[in-house]
């Protein structure tokens with residue numbers, strides 16, 4: 001390891017309360033399916049922050065919540081995990097919620113999200129929190145953004161972060177496009193095939209190689225383009241490399257991409273080059289697929305090093 005003290009990471013984006021259902025039989029419409037239901041923190045920025053915490057990285061989380069009991073329970077849990085939360089509670093809004101229905105084979109049958117607390121936020125919502133965070137942490141820290149930030153907020157956040165290293169996650173097909181005007185400002189983008197289709201405006205059948213070429217043409221400096229069980233394509237220093245994913249016994253797919261982001265960020269925070277950091281992300285994704293929810297019980301820096 002090249003650095004004894006890892007860099008800090010500050011994540012900005014969604015803080016959600018997730019309900020994860022694992023159906024005991026295939027989920028059917030118009031009836032209730034016997035399931036196990038688990039409640040846990042969620043949202044890409046929150047998942048990434050929690051994983052980073054577990055990986056021993058000093059992590060801040062900036063976001064917004066409602067003025068409800070869900071928020072206090074959620075923030076208490078995150079603080080207890082050692083995450084430095086800075087949040088704005090918005091009166092009249094409920095805390096972001098996500099509900100996922102998984103079939104017995106682990107695939108996602110359906111999901112719904114209510115993130116009005118963030119998607120209807122004023123552009124300057126996080127200005128003061130970011131300013132305060134920048135004063136509190138050393139220069140050279142890493143910033144992470146998720147595309148749950150609506151466009152006006154995203155533009156202000158990027159301004160407020162200045163010249164620091166910024167890694168982003170494209171979140172979903174519907175939200176990925178929010179990053180399009182800012183691709184050349186990002187140091188790295190983490191995205192899946194669907195999100196690459198949304199950004200490049202190519203057809204959904206486009207090969208992953210062609211999606212990668214089109215992404216490179218946007219001026220993006222680095223990316224990790226994932227394709228579920230397919231190889232990931234990594235752009236670094238003008239060259240795209242194909243990296244196979246690790247075999248995993250899948251319990252559920254929730255948060256595998258977020259874990260890949262967190263593992264990569266943690267290795268970068270430890271001073272590794274982007275190219276060397278990505279395999280740590282792939283290991284974190286494999287560990288996450290093997291457990292329920294977005295945070296694998298087995299996730300630790302040691303586990304990634306030993307994998």
Ligand SMILES: Nc1ncnc2c1ncn2[C@@H]1O[C@H](COP(=O)(O)OP(=O)(O)OP(=O)(O)O)[C@@H](O)[C@H]1O
Pocket residue numbers: 171191192193226227228229232245246247248250253254255256257258259260282285286289
């Ligand atoms: N079926 C699978 N088999 C093996 N590895 C997988 C599988 N699905 C996902 N992964 C691992 O997780 C990584 C991210 O997966 P994926 O492309 O599904 O991201 P995503 O859609 O962004 O996920 P998320 O739901 O967390 O946002 C993959 O690159 C791979 O390492």
Ligand SMILES: [Mg+2]
Pocket residue numbers: 171172192257258
């Ligand atoms: Mg993802």
